[in-house]
Amino acid sequence: MKGMNLLKISVGFWLSLQCLPVTGQRNEADRNKSRPNVIIILTDDMGVGDVGAFGGTIMPTPNIDKLASSGLKLTHYYSGAPICSPSRASILTGMYPGKWNFVTYLDKKSHNKDAGQIDFLNPEAPSIARFFKNSGYATGHFGKWHMGGGRDVTDAPKFVQYGIDEHASTYESPEPDPLLTATNWIWSDKDSIKRWNRTAYFVDKTLDFMSRHKDQPCFVNLWPDEVHTPWVPEPENGEEALKPQSEAAFKRVLKEYDMQIGRLTDGLKERGLFDNTIIIFTSDNGALPRFGSRSGGFRGSKLSLYEGGIRMPFIVSWPGHIPAGKTDERSELHAMDLLPTLSKLSGITIPATYKADGVDRSTVLLGKSSLRKKEMFWEYGRNTIAYAYPKGKDKSPQLAVRSGEWKLLMNHDGSNAELYNIVKDPAEASNVASGESKKANELSTKLLAWWKSLPELGNQ
Structure with a gap:
């Protein structure tokens, strides 16, 4: 009898333990819920004057402007380079792209050699995606990569080597999405996802990814290839195709792009994710071709170290944390500052061995304006072979x-x-x-x- 009573007590005690929450699991779940999602929207070739919230008059951008009204605008934000590949490398690594031998856009191996640079980003380079992944985030990259892969560069590292869990990317990547690359080129009318639907596709991928990881914080690079030429808007009413370098085509593409930013924010709100998501909206480099106010009154364009090539629109939104509807007209911010800044805001542990060139500017994003104490440097043009543009007064x-x-x-x-x-x-x-x-x-x-x-x- 005594044995039976002891057995009952033991079983009851064991069952009671199963009803108690596991402290470690509970704390991790609570921690995940409190940590913000992060989305970096890196527009392609968007000048500061393309956005209404920054004084642009070419085409209304109501959805981008609405995002700006929900957050903070910086008017002294700088890209890492006046062209895509090194600019993107500066965001991913938080370092000057020249330290990883990026100077201009990546192309076939002969071009890269003429430009005095490598064929792809070294997978041993620091990666903001890897830092977030190692701290418990789900990581995704949806859109353009252009840091290795494409043309005759067939040995570029895969996305996983940079800490990216899921991806859907274009031809200029190590693992192009087959729906975007029916042919061996950047785009084709044979692609399943048409040129004018690509941003919508990347937005859908982002929302789906975050929906499937609601119990885990997400870090996403949303890097569309709009508004880069060729501008190919969806034909309307059987019209003839617009010239892909024309202002008329650009306006239609910009209108569609703005609509997709609205779809993203609306989708996050519908899923209850918007309020706990840090959204960065910016561009990789300046506008080209440049017409009207695309450079926002600045001198220069893409390929130039004048302000029009490297000074970009910048919006950051995080309701309840970042002041809404505010403009900071004095704080300098560099693309490579995003790694330490977003890491600080998200509670990410950065390895002690990491040697950052960027600086933590989290207090600026939280609304406290301050000058950047470290100088910012740029390089573009190691020779006259691969760096012949732009011409005239925009050539820096x-x-x-x-x-x-x-x-x-x-x-x-x-x-x-x-x-x-x-x-x-x-x-x-x-x-x-x-x-x-x-x-x-x-x-x-x-x-x-x-x-x-x-x-x-x-x-x-």
């Missing part, structure tokens, strides 16, 4: 640095120095290098020292 010197209110541009050999007070002269109309020789010499010394610290091709 090969190097640039911004330090506070000052910006200096110059060539690798120290020639053609140009100095601008970028706060007073954002259009870079008045070169004051001769009148401010002390400042010009100070910045040229820092700029050349930075450039000489970058690895040569094959020595990364």
